[in-house]
Amino acid sequence: MIIIMLGPQGSGKGTHSDILGTKLGLGHLSMGEALREAAKEKTALGKRIEGILNKGELVPFELTIEILKNEMKKPKYKKGIILDGFPRNMQQVQALDKMIKVDKVVEMDLPDDEAIKRLGGRWMCKCGEIYNIPDKTPARKGVCDKCNCALYQREDDKPAAIKKRLKIYHEETEPVIKHYEKLGIVAHVDCRGSIDDVAKRVEKAVKG
Numbered sequence: 001m002i003i004i005m006l007g008p009q010g011s012g013k014g015t016h017s018d019i020l021g022t023k024l025g026l027g028h029l030s031m032g033e034a035l036r037e038a039a040k041e042k043t044a045l046g047k048r049i050e051g052i053l054n055k056g057e058l059v060p061f062e063l064t065i066e067i068l069k070n071e072m073k074k075p076k077y078k079k080g081i082i083l084d085g086f087p088r089n090m091q092q093v094q095a096l097d098k099m100i101k102v103d104k105v106v107e108m109d110l111p112d113d114e115a116i117k118r119l120g121g122r123w124m125c126k127c128g129e130i131y132n133i134p135d136k137t138p139a140r141k142g143v144c145d146k147c148n149c150a151l152y153q154r155e156d157d158k159p160a161a162i163k164k165r166l167k168i169y170h171e172e173t174e175p176v177i178k179h180y181e182k183l184g185i186v187a188h189v190d191c192r193g194s195i196d197d198v199a200k201r202v203e204k205a206v207k208g
């Protein structure tokens with residue numbers, strides 16, 4: 001089972017890929033997360049990736065394909081995979097279509113103004129926990145409930161990068177959705193509302 005999750009920044013595709021992956025027993029591969037991991041490497045490549053991520057631009061095609069191929073070898077994807085944030089442009093679609101057959105594409109719909117509001121309120125912890133103020137607020141301001149570490153804001157969640165990421169989404173990723181629409185495998189999910197409500201909609205969209 002191969003499911004693609006796409007949506008503008010802030011639509012919650014990471015959170016819902018996780019929830020859905022657990023429910024269906026599928027491995028969750030977040031391209032953004034894999035790239036953030038690669039950016040931590042203190043190598044020339046790591047630094048280059050970090051620079052691209054911070055600006056909110058897409059990283060070069062070859063690199064995403066290399067990550068995808070390496071990840072897909074891992075046993076956690078044996079039953080299937082939830083591809084979160086890949087493919088994001090037509091070049092990536094063409095590469096993916098040669099590798100696997102996609103069963104379902106979920107488009108997480110969210111208006112731009114709502115996406116901007118949400119990203120401004122997104123705070124991360126190094127343990128992986130994500131807070132969305134005011135919907136999911138830590139008990140102590142700026143401190144993770146799970147591990148007590150200080151929360152931080154992603155560099156690419158700052159205003160200039162958000163604007164660029166949304167522009168790229170409209171210009172490069174929307175044609176990807178149109179491509180899969182022609183194959184009749186796209187489900188659109190309204191991402192406004194609580195995490196629980198959206199999770200139910202996502203599950204219904206995938207099973208329906």
Ligand code: AMP
Nearest residue numbers: 031032053056057058059064085086088
């Ligand atoms: P995300 O966490 O999905 O919002 O992705 C964070 C960042 O990772 C994006 O703004 C891009 O810089 C990079 N990225 C994620 N997925 C891709 C992709 N499929 N192709 C190129 N760059 C990507």
